[in-house]
Amino acid sequence: MKTLKLLSVIFLSSILLTSCVAEVVIEEDVYIEEPRITLNELLNTYEIWYVDIERTKGNGEVPFLQKAFTVSFRNGAFLANNNLVGMGNNGNGFGLNVGFYDTFQMDLDIDHDIDGTYRFVISQISDNEIEMYDEVTNTSYYLIGHQRSDFDYDSVFYDNIHYFLQEYETWEKVFTSEYGVLNEFDNENYLKFSYFGSGENFQSSQDEIGIPINDIFYDYTGHYEVNDIINIFDRKTLTLDYDYLGNEFFELSVINDSKIELFHPNSETVYRFVGRRHIQFKSSEKGKPTQNEKKRIKKADFRKLSK
Secondary structure (H helix, E strand, O other): OHHHHHHHHHHHHHHHHHHHHHHHHHHHHOOEEEEEEOHHHHHHHOOOEOOOHHHOOOOOOOOHHHOOOOOEEEOOOOEOOOOOOOOOOOHOOOEEEEEEEEEEEEEEEEOOOOOOOEEEEEEEEEEEEEEEEHHHOOEEEEEEEEHHHOOHHHHHHHOOHHHHHHEEEEEEEEEOOOOOOOOOHHHEEEEEEEEEEOEEEEEEEOOOOOOHHHHOOEEEEEEEEEEEEOEEEEEEEEEOOOHHHOEEEEEEEEEEEEEEEEOOOOOOOEEEEEEEEEEOOOEEEOOOOOOOOOOOOOOOHHHHHOO
16 A cells, blocks of 8 residues: 555656646747837937948948948937037037938838938847948948947047048148258148049149138149058058159148148158138038038058059
8 A cells, every 4th residue: 555655656746747847848949029129219229320331341332321420310310420520519429410210110211311212221230230231222331339428539530530631621731840851842831632533632732821712723633641650549640642743741640620730750840731611511501412522431442542
């Protein structure tokens, strides 16, 4: 009798244990969909999205993304920082309002004030990274999310300083140091930087200082290049290629949003230039495209254009 009871207990325990395991297995096999946020909530999770132009894929271009350093999605409004001058202050760090947007599932529609309407398919790459894919141009842009409080505006400025030079209609010489050897560049009073034709170019003029911008005659057009100085964050090198006349090489420092200093190592002369007539890249004014457009290009593409 005791033996029978013992066997019954073992048999009953076996059944109960098997049931628990089965329930666990069933629980593990059941697909429980975790709560997901909407695309609009995702876009608003971060205050600004940095456009990582180096990761762009495809041979096409979306004009307003090609020129933007950051974009923001704020309650239906689409904002962008297209200029380095004033970045961090313009629109409280968000930049200018350049259109509006709407979302449907993982599709994002942007109606840009100038460039028109574009539809993107959005993919979340990581917690703070998204891919914006435009099917029409077969091009993907990659954006990295930040809050304004932790975004390094200074790094963006100095990493893209060659674009900063393009944000003024012209740069006028306002100072030449008394020390330094006389050289050909002493005669250059105006520098103009822009993107056109085969890439990033400069123009120089020896016209008298202080004349109206529209009266300036530029004597020379050539290519310019800005490069880093190892272990120095806020100073760059600037090379002006005068073709058969040779290159002029400088160390470039930014004094403020409208003044730069050029140190000419060969002569040890210091020059200062002030920017005249700031260009606001929205990309237009009153519905008309600006005459001097800016576009961001990959560094690899920039090197190709430099050759």
